[in-house]
Amino acid sequence: MELTITGSGNTLSVSDAVFGREFSEDLVHQVVVAYQAAARAGTKAQKSRAEVNGTTKKSKRQKGGGARHGALTAPIFVGGGRAFAAKPRSFVQKVNRKMYRAAISAILSELNRQGRLKVVESFDVDAPKTKGLVAKLAGFEVGQRPLIVTENASENLFLAARNLPYVQVRDVQGLDPVSLVCADSVLITAEAVKKIEEWLA
Structure with a gap:
């Protein structure tokens, strides 16, 4: 399948198994609950x-x-x-690797179907300034709770988002089901999409 890259006329070929998977509410719920339970002291x-x-x-x-x-x-x-x-x-609940990856794929696929997954060529800020990040996000329709996913999130981007309570920044290694489920929309770079495909394939 093809994902349209926002801001350009290009498209990105992605796997149907990762971004076109059927949504399973039971699986996603189980994985999200297990993830939150594992965080309990x-x-x-x-x-x-x-x-x-x-x-x-x-x-x-x-x-x-x-x-x-x-x-x-x-x-x-x-x-x-x-x-x-x-x-x-x-409070740890056992969730095997196959279930976890399937749940992530199901969430990403559902976000894509709902038009809440926006792919961009790259996303970063020049300086660790919140004002600059707010201005950059204004160019995208990301809602009140956006999630920014990059291949390797820079320190400037993390620091710029720190004072925005509902804006989350993740790199591919730090992506989790709870942040995906809670986001109004996900702004993801093309390079991050490729890395996610490699991870979930």
């Missing part, structure tokens, strides 16, 4: 009644004092342990 920790600092001596006599209670470290008391204490754990 999983360091939450609480103390059970056996771990809180306090005596385990019976707090009062068994009869004649109202409710019958044992140690004050029980969960019903302030300062007591948690009944089902949370412990550090991993």
